[in-house]
Amino acid sequence: MSLSFDIGGHFPLHSLPAPQPEPVLLGKIGSLEVRLAVDEAEIRAAQALRFRVFYQELNARLTNPTHDLRDADRFDDICDHLLVFDTALPGRPHQQIVGCYRLLPQSRALTAGGFYSADEFEMDRLVARHPDLNFLELGRSCVLPPYRSKRTIELLWQGIWAYVKANNIDVMAGCASFQGTVPAAHAEALSFLAQNCTAEGEWAVRAVPTRFCSMDLVPAEAINAKTALAALPPLIKGYLRLGARFGEGCVVDCDFGTTDVFVVMPVSAISERYISYYGGAA
Known part of the structure; x- marks a missing residue:
């Protein structure tokens, strides 16, 4: 016997759409809001944003193009997608996405056969040395040009910090990039x-042997710390401010045109002051 609902007609139960989770706001600055994606439309919009930035703006090489111009891979289905929305823009929420981050918890990485970064760095060895800690991989970060500002970055970090606390994350890790495929340029x-x-x-971690490129290219006495810091990409500079450390060796990613x-x-x-700042804001 089939079940039905009498709301002006009979509809089999299996034909009703699954209820979508209610959006949970993780941070807000002005018209900008940050939260996790709640449906397929928002994930696809984030993939389209990534395509605009990585392929159309930064000229990444298309190795597996989709017909609808999205940057997508097998990890998207198991990741959480942290999104920044400009609510002042017209349209539905998925049309207001201006920035994104991809978050891969360790528990899901294990079911998928590993972390995305493991193709370039020995992240699995790092995780194995800390069996009692819970890792989160950060990746695929991008923001549309008009929104590349301090407040957008701060909003993303509000969202990340709220996610870290809610999911009892002990360690954040992942790849970050310099633009271009010549390490000597940086x-x-x-x-x-x-x-x-x-x-x-x-906490030591190295690039995988087959892709290892030295990062130590200039003698210490020839380095000006001020100009070196100024030359860091904003995302890497932000990680450094928070207290991050970096693996040994870099990796050239020819597909994305980056040095990782x-x-x-x-x-x-x-630093406690950043925990207080982002925790309070979130």
Whole structure:
């Protein structure tokens, strides 16, 4: 016997759409709001935004193009998608997305066969050394050009921090990028990270041997710390301010046209003033 509802007609139960989760706001600055994606339309809009930034603006190489111009891979289905919305824009929520971050919790990475970053860095070894800690991989960060401002970055960090607290995350990690495929073009900045900000001891992690490129390209006495810091991409500079350390070696990603470094950020190492700032704001 089939079940039906009498609301002006009979509809089999299985034909009713599944209820969507209510959006939970994680942060707000002016007309900008940050929260997780709640449906397929929002995820697809984030993939389209990534395509605009990575492929149309930064000229990444299309290796697996989709017919509707989206940047998508197998990890999208198991990740949470942190989104920034400009509610002052017209249209439905998925048409208001101006920034995104992809979050992969360790529990889901294990079911999917590993982390995205493991293709470039020995992240699995790092995780194995900390069996009692809960890791979160951050990746695929991008923001539309008009919104590349301090407040958008702060809003993303409000969202990340709320997610970290809600999911009992102990360590954040993942790849961050310099634009271009010639490490020597970023010699001073990379060398500064290698000489002053390398993760050591139990947090040490290296690029995989087949893709390892040295970051230590300039003698310490030839480095000007001020110019090296100024040359860091904003995202990497933000990680550094929060207390992050970096893996040994960088990796050239020819598909995305970037030179990638690995970021390691134990929550316990984050400066208390940033915890108070982002925690209070969120």
